[in-house]
Amino acid sequence: MAATEVARPFHRDGWVYEEKVDGWRVLAYKDTAGARLISRKGRDLTRRFPELVAAVAGIEPPTLILDGEIAVFDRRLLSRFEWLDTRGWSGRTTPRPIARAGRSPGSR
Numbered sequence: 001m002a003a004t005e006v007a008r009p010f011h012r013d014g015w016v017y018e019e020k021v022d023g024w025r026v027l028a029y030k031d032t033a034g035a036r037l038i039s040r041k042g043r044d045l046t047r048r049f050p051e052l053v054a055a056v057a058g059i060e061p062p063t064l065i066l067d068g069e070i071a072v073f074d075r076r077l078l079s080r081f082e083w084l085d086t087r088g089w090s091g092r093t094t095p096r097p098i099a100r101a102g103r104s105p106g107s108r
Helices: 050-057
Strands: 024-031 034-039 064-070
Touching (some): 024 050, 034 050, 050 064
Antiparallel strands (some): 024 064
């Protein structure tokens, strides 16, 4: 489900909120053939983010699918969507982003 912006925060029993992060929605796949990253629109991002592919490949289960978002943060921990576009399709890297991983309260 895509995030929806509202004018003000509100409380409703049974609802869970999370900070909005501007990034690219990605599925990370790992199987016996290796690891790969696929965008929400089906674009292969594997060569664009080799360090993330290596991290996924290093996770213990031999097969898995991760649903997440690639985001880049500045020194103030604000997500900088425009920095994702500075990365070329050749797989070259931009300044090392701050790594941040978390688990949504609703995930299992």
